Amino acid sequence: MDFNSLDLIGAPFELVETYVYYDGPRTFAMRSTGMPDLYYVVNTVDEDEETGDVVALVAAVSSDRFRAMRSGVVPFRAVFTEAAHGSLFRVDWAWEYEPTGGAGWVPTISSLIGGDLPNRWLPSEEARLSLLTATVEPYEPSRLVALSQAQARTLFAIEVEHEGARITEFPARNAGELQVAVDGAIVSIAKEFVGTRRTPITRELHVSTLELQAASFVLVMAIDSGGVVEPTDVTSEVFDQLSSFIDAVASNEVSPLLEELKKHSPKTRNRLRDMLKPLAAVGSGITLSTAIAHTNALRAVSAEPVSVRAAVEFIETVPPEVSYVDVRRGVLTGLVLRTQRFEIVDAASNTPYKGSMSDEATDEANGLIVGNESYVTAKIRVETPLTNDDEQTAGVKYFLESIERFAENSRQDDEPAP
Secondary structure (H helix, E strand, C coil), rough: CCHHHCCCCCEEEEEEEEEEECCCCCEEEEEEECCEEEEEEEEEEEECCCCEEEEEEEEEHHHHHHHHHHHHHCCHHHHHHHHCCCCCCEEEEEEEEEECCEEEEHHHHHHHHHCCHHHHHCCCCCCCCCCCCCCCEECCHHHHHHHHHHHCEEEEEEEEECCCCCCCCCCCHHHHHHHHHEEEEEEHHHHHHCCCCCHHHHCCCCCEEEEEECCCCEEEEEEECCCCCCCCHHHHHHHHHHHHHHHHHCCCCHHHHHHHHCCHHHHHHHHHHHHHHHHHHHHEEEEEEEEEEECCCCEEEEEEEHHHHHHHHHHCCCCCCEEEEEEEEEEEEEEEEECEEEEEEEECCEEEEEEECHHHHHHHCCCCCCCCEEEEEEEEEEECCCCCCHHCCCCCCEEEEEEEHHHHHHHHHHCCCC
């Protein structure tokens, strides 16, 4: 049975892939050799055990429909029941003898309507293929350089994937979180690099999303410096830092990652962590491709999904750094014993400390007066997590371990009244 030479639009055909094989392909796909976007899906539905005659359904589909079918987005049954008018055929193969003495399989082709198909000829409603499928055009990194040159600004692309998907897609929620986190990381790193210098980029720099492409899924983004000329010394440094961070993630080693994060402020660490979290949530890796403005070079760094997930787990579980502060003379400005909360201002440095109290410190604080004249001596434990969602305290947490009235207060209280 030569399906490749059937008298259908687009003939001749070539076999693309076989889904069911029994003494030859029974369920398979073929493609027109002259019309590459035209596919035919073939499903053998009946066979006469005595004569060997075979009945097959043949449905013509576009390349987009074919990719949706093989990925499982479109049920296999729907390929036939929802076939467009004039695109569904029945092929009856019969063994016939020729007058000259030869013999062979002869096809008879007839047109069908999907709604008229008997149920026994159709796959079950649950039947789906589940093959990794690129459902849109592939991403071309070289185009990033050309686009950067045309727009005279830095462009970059973030390639991600979705481990649970068989097609080119990425969850919108995670993509949105990723875009926000990338913008925050870039702005934060830029401010670190610029420092106290007041330049337009620290006020105007932000990221714009230009387009979404596929390879599995690509966010193409650009640096927008608010109409001013882009200071490439800053943006170049920003992407050097971002690339260095991704390299550290890819290393799968704790020391380089920790060293890389500690180069940055707590706020920037938070942003870098936030950039990885939506990727880890869907089992994605990351590839960052960068074309700096006014250059003709493309730089790409990658981290595998397992590396991204491991980095997030490490960042969120690494123990905080612990140090201690001895407040020799402080002002007790806040105290709530019931919830074990305190607030002390160091009188020497005017540094405020507020946080939780140990049980011991709670007992010691019982009876202390709160106010501007209430001087105390205290020991405070300072915990600095690697990252923290509390931007107000820059991630630092304070715990009051011990407290007592300042010694001068005690002596004055013991002195008899005049």
